[in-house]
Amino acid sequence: MENVVWTGSWVAERLGVELVGDEKLSELLGLALRRNPKRAHLLVSNVLGKHVPQSPRTVWQSGYELGHRVRELLGEAGASRSVVLGYAETATGLGHSVADGLGLAPYLHSTRRPVDGVERAGGFEESHSHATSHLLLPEEPGLLAGDGALVLVDDEFSTGNTVLNTIRALHERYPREHYVIVALVDMRSPADQGRLDAFALEIGARVDLVAAASGTVRLPDGVLEKGQALVAEHESAAEQLPGPTGLAGLSERGTVARVELGWPQDLPDGGRHGFTPEHRICLEGALPAMAARLADALPDDARRVLVLGFEELMYAPLRLGVALEELTDAEVRYSTTTRSPVLAVDDPGYAIRSRLVFPAHDKPDDGPGERYAYNVAGGGFDAVVAVVDSVADTPELHAQDGLLARLAAHTPSVLLAVVPSYTPSYAPAPTPSYASNPTPSYAPTPQLSERSAMLPEPLRGPDFSSYAPDEVGWLLQDLSDVTLEAPTEEREEAIQSGGAHYAESLPVEYQPSDRYQELFRAALDTSAARIAQAAGAVTETVLAERSPRPVLVSLARAGTPIGILMRRWAKHRHGLDLPHYAVSIVRGRGIDANALRWLAAHHDPADVVFVDGWTGKGAITRELAQAIEEFESSDGITGFDPEIAVLADPGSCVRTYGTREDFLIPSACLNSTVSGLISRTVLRADLVGEHDFHGAKFYRELAGADVSVDFLDAISDRFDEVGDAVDTLVKELLSMDRSPTWEGWAAVERISEEYGIHDVNLVKPGVGETTRVLLRRVPWKILARAEAGADLNHVRLLADQRGVPVEEVAELPYTCVGLIHPQYTRGATGADGKAVTG
Structure with missing residues (x-):
């Protein structure tokens, strides 16, 4: 695929979306369409390193320069007392690069991966995102409690809801006098322009904004519905084309090999639990040797190489890419996989030209789900270096339809580099990697696997049930x-x-x-x-x-x-x-x-x-x-x-x-x-x-x-x-103590004997069970707690329709109880001499 500066004309022409801003905006952004019920368009950054493969140095430099501007804003003393917070998953690497530009600032990014034993210091929602919940899991609980500025970094600042909600929540717990919002692009609408000043007055703190470019997106009426229809149309067409993205794969599958990086012991793989200036010094010293190991493992004829990071793990592969770019003559590019579903269209005027789809491999228990790598297929890469952390080095990664196999269908050489997942010393160690433990922490026995293979996959709607297929x-x-x-x-x-x-x-x-x-x-x-x-x-x-x-x-x-x-x-x-x-x-x-x-x-x-x-x-x-x-x-x-x-x-x-x-x-x-x-x-x-x-x-x-x-x-x-x-x-x-007392069972036994039934299976306690008796069985009578109220309106109606007496009882542990007589036959009478009817 050819490289172009502006890759937004395809969306603009079809939906009437306009990108308006300063001259740098079109250099930084393209447009695509996403599968998201809340927002149809996606601003695709050319320098973020998420969707568009880019020079690693260009990606890192974009964040570093923003950090340098923040350092000028705060002054050297203020910069040294600041803390940088990045947003998962797209801005984890950007935030870390901003922290590099600040110099001595510690860094933390939010995460969507819970970690056993690490206490939450906060959390927040990102309303427009594909996956919304963020956790803050610093190793040191006091990281967010300093008196310096808190620098919040995201790839774009649009409505401001996410960042302002974060500040509001953190300010209640860790109040401070100064906040700095950093974004690659400031995309606020005119209606949102004044919110920062009003918000600063509300919380009684200073709030500044630093961005590389500014502008806005003009959206015509009905753009969400039109965008969803356009996505549905083109995804349906793509399913008819060969290959996972509509691009035919290579005739011969490439090779997959593992490279041992020699990652320093106790060096965090990123900012999930905090990354200090001391950690930064350690990383800088280790990068040349790790990049050399990657360079030695590359094919001799590799002229175009992609370093591919993994979801939140953006900074470690980015810095490896920068070091590799300095060490080799090959053209090195960098991007990462993502959870976000985006439409791929092979058109020069569209930002996402191709899409690889593969199963989630973050954890064996992560559940079903798809992950994506964009603009990799058809990118002309002679080799791809896939960098994951050890928690994500699972059988799903190595499966026949996993990420490595998808990559090998489009490049002659795939190298896997695994960074040890960092866990604070007081927390349980993460699951061992697939390399050191080929059998995951839970693996079914061969006999079980063989037996379960005889069973079909679960039935799902709409073919079976009216529920959506992902619901059950x-x-x-x-x-x-x-x-x-x-x-x-x-x-x-x-x-x-x-x-x-x-x-x-x-x-x-x-x-x-x-x-x-x-x-x-x-x-x-x-x-x-x-x-x-x-x-x-x-x-x-x-x-x-x-x-x-x-x-x-x-x-x-x-x-x-x-x-x-x-x-x-x-x-x-x-x-x-x-x-x-x-x-x-x-x-x-x-x-x-x-x-x-x-x-x-x-x-x-x-x-x-x-x-x-x-x-x-x-x-x-x-x-x-x-x-x-x-x-x-x-x-x-x-x-x-x-x-x-x-x-x-x-x-x-x-x-x-x-x-x-x-x-x-x-x-x-x-x-x-x-x-x-x-x-x-x-x-x-x-x-x-x-x-x-x-x-x-x-x-x-x-x-x-x-x-x-x-x-x-x-x-x-x-x-x-x-x-x-x-x-x-x-x-x-x-x-509280929630140990079962089995009070209900004792009550049922008492009712069974008191009413001459002598079979607890024919005593159905509670509103739900009583309703089932009236709908499915032949009830004898209903016991209702005196003054039960509206909870029993439907029970009384059903009982009246079926001719079943309702007896009010003063002392009843349940709201109601349904009784089925044990001697039921057609026309039989109950213990009270009344006919047992349907």
Whole structure:
């Protein structure tokens, strides 16, 4: 591809976007389109070293010169007392280069990678970004507490929201008198020009801005929708072309070799935990020898070489590139991989000419996801030096579709250089690299891998369920074409007589009346914030106590909407893209063992967190614990934690919950139409073989009545509203004794005996379980706590429609309890002499 200065005409002509500014602006920026629902265009920097391969010295010098300008602004004394803060992922290298220009300033950059054992000094959100949550994890807690200026570095300053929100949050905790904002380009609109002065007055501090160029982007009306349509059109066309980016790969794959850098011991790989002037001196002394090792490993005929960094790891490969550029006659270029999805168009007037797509390799437990390298394919590179840290040196990096293989399809020689991931001495050591430990910290046994290979990949929407494909993967088999429904009375008689198990058939799907649907929507409107708070609390508890990168596994189907809400919370609050699956568990039959085998082959069982909607008396809690114990004994696979995380735990059966109140969770009001149009799970010998997942049906024909996504959106729209309440609640939960008391089980046993039932399986406590009784079973009577209120409006309506008496009870540990009579047959009478009806 040819090098051009301005690479924005393609977007400008099609969308009417205008880049207006001083004469240097067009030298620094191009335009592209991104897959982002918040902002269609992407300003592509020619000197940042992220998307466009550029001379390493040019990239480093751009930041260094900005740092020198800040030093002139602060004076030598002020510069020596300042601290530089860069933004992940795009500005980590830029911020470090600015710190170089300041001279003696320590450097810290935000990160999206949680690190065990390192306390957060702060965090913030980047509203327009593809991945929003940033963490501040300095090794020395006092790094941000000095009295000198705080210098905040980002690649562009547009609305100013991200930087100003950061300053506001840090100023509350570490107040200071002076802040300096540094950006390659100042792209504020006229409406935003006056915000800095007003903000400075608000916090009572001086705020300066230093930028290499300034201007603005003029966006016509409807540009977001037009941009999204343009992206969809060209991505669809690109899928029809050969190669991963629409460019044909080389006929012969290049070689991949590892280069040992000799990185100094205890030298941080970047500014994730802080980088001091002493660290800078150590790096400067080691760079010539490390660059020499790279130069010796390059092919003799290499004339164009790319040093490719990795996401947040920008500075170490940048400085290696600068040193290599000084040492060799080859043309050296530098760029890095990224999480940001951008449209690639092979046109001279477009900034992103090609795109390599590969699986995330940051951590084995990072979950599914794509990463990208832009303008590498078709770049004419004779060799690529890929620089990653040791935490990212994983099997995914070396896989057949991994980054190294993608690079080898487009260049004759790929060199891998691994920088040791730095962790503060008081924190647990990071996972050993793939080189020193070819088997990752968790690796399935060959027997397990072979067995799991017989199992299909998870089912996903829209082919199975009305949920988006990234919201949940169903470890089930599709039985949509099998007739499994039976009248409720026939099912109840067969179940109680021992002629059939409840999981061998399905109840006929209840179709709610207009009045009942109105009750559902009223209940959702009333309880959405309450559920959002509980969803946030249980998610934060899981992240704090179970795993920083949990694999959510919902118990289908009641747990599935809750699992999706937890996944949404983790993404909204922390930028985590958590894997989420739904599996079947059947009372009396256990959890789907094949689903456990699939999970163990693809994830560390220790990271799996089972999720359900609520607890009743705790039958499923006990069922799961017993099933996991039996599975470990039979398969020899250990590590699964049987403790369920639930939204509500009125039965006091688990430690991980969002609330222990028994209130209406509206997803209990309906069946498949609030659960992605999926039936309850089915386990029948003639349908589920030895190597099959349990089954379920997808009721596509009920799409017109589906409220599954409406339910989720109504709750997740309240996340911001309940954020402070969640923080307060979680602090309380983490400090209290949450040991299960099993009060619910004791209450059920008492009710069972008191009402002459003598079978706890026919006592269904709690609003959710009572609703299920009325929708799926043949109830005898409903016990309701006196003055229960609106939480039971839908229960009373269903009971009235089915002719089931509701008995108010003064002393009841649950809001309500549904009773199924143990002697049910058609026309039988109950203990009170009344007919047991459907």
